[in-house]
Amino acid sequence: MTPVVRAEGLTKYYGKRLGLEDLTLEIKPGEIFGYLGPNGAGKTTTIRLLLDVIRPTRGTITVLGADSRDARVRGRIGYLPGELALESRDRARDYLAFLARVRGGVSAGRIGELADRLDADLSVQMRRLSKGNKQKIGLIQAFMHEPELVILDEPTTGLDPLVQQEVMAMLREVRTSGRTVLMSSHVLAEVQEVSDRVGIVRAGRLVAVENVAALRERAVRRIELHFDAPVPREAFENLPGVRELRVEGASVRCTIDGRPDALIKAAARFTVVHLVSAEPDLEEIFLTYYSEEERRHAVQEPA
Known part of the structure; x- marks a missing residue:
């Protein structure tokens, strides 16, 4: 079975500063893959490389069986960025209708259904929306064309608990339909709730890929x-x-x-x-995990 995402030796430097080093990772069809790490760990860099927003210093990436640089792949992906800039005078409804046309046609009914589920008001000018309501619009545009791969960077930022639960339900529906989710987050609870596997990234390096049960053992x-x-x-x-x-x-x-x-x-x-x-706080899990890794390496290294 061809992986939905395959990265081999993926490395990115911003000048002399390391963003990501030697990432080798596969994400399987039909799974929710949680990507965990504190701010600055390399999560967003990874996502931008997958989307061809930035180019790697070295290494290779395939997404949905094609080179990540292939523009035809992008229409098969739904993406919610971590920092969503919606500052225009357009009403949210008009903005989503424009994206629907660009993506080959999404029915107004589909957009309305998602708006109802997320309790989003589409009649407001986007620049007047609160951070949470902007996040809802971002989620609608990521899900509305039923993409094969949904990539979400901190998806529940600014949302109230009831809407957060609705987003989790939407993620499960994507998985049930055989489609795939990559969800980057620093909130352990939401990743534990829906993910099949998690990757842990620290200082630009992937230090572990584990199932959720194994991660909780380290909590x-x-x-x-x-x-x-x-x-x-x-x-x-x-x-x-x-x-x-x-x-x-x-x-x-x-x-x-x-x-x-x-x-x-x-x-x-x-x-x-x-x-x-x-x-458990995610930082505490990382500290526990890393201290175990450091002890293991100390034992393995000769005196």
Whole structure:
């Protein structure tokens, strides 16, 4: 099966500054591929190379079985940029109608359906739209022609939670239809919710490609437990994965690497009245992952 995206040795320098180095990656048909990394890691550079907005310093790219420079490929892609500039006096409806004609014809009904799902007002001049409403227009234009490949750079920026969930539903529908999504984000929760696999990029280098379950195994969570009476510190000391332990009377605070099974079993010996589990911050997952990589390399390297 031909990959939807194939990059081999993809490298981009901006003068002397590294943007991306030696990226080798395949994205399969019918999957949602999450592309994770903090700001400046190389996510947007990768997307711009795939779209032929910029050219690589070296390396090769194929998209939908063709060279990324082939203009015919672009009509088969839906793209939402991370920074969406919609500042014209045109109303959103007219802007989308223009794009529909450029793309060979998209029905007004299809545009209206997406606008209803995202609660987007198409009668407003685009320059008067809020950041969240501009994002909705960007999403409509990315999805409306039912492209074979949807590329989204930070798709839920500025959206309220209900609309975010609708976007996740739209992504699942793309996958169900056999089409493909590349979603770049620094928000772990939304990537975990819909992605089949994730690539982790750091400082311009792809450091891992994993399924979502494997990524969650590396997660660092902050846990806070409250009991109906004071608990002994020794009941929670030396538990697998438990770090930064603080026991203060009837409360226990700590961080957990990976599975919380040992902590939950220890807490079950007492009466728990309240529990808070903070979802891991993406930076924390990266730090955990990178520290493991650095330890591995340190062991492998000769003294």
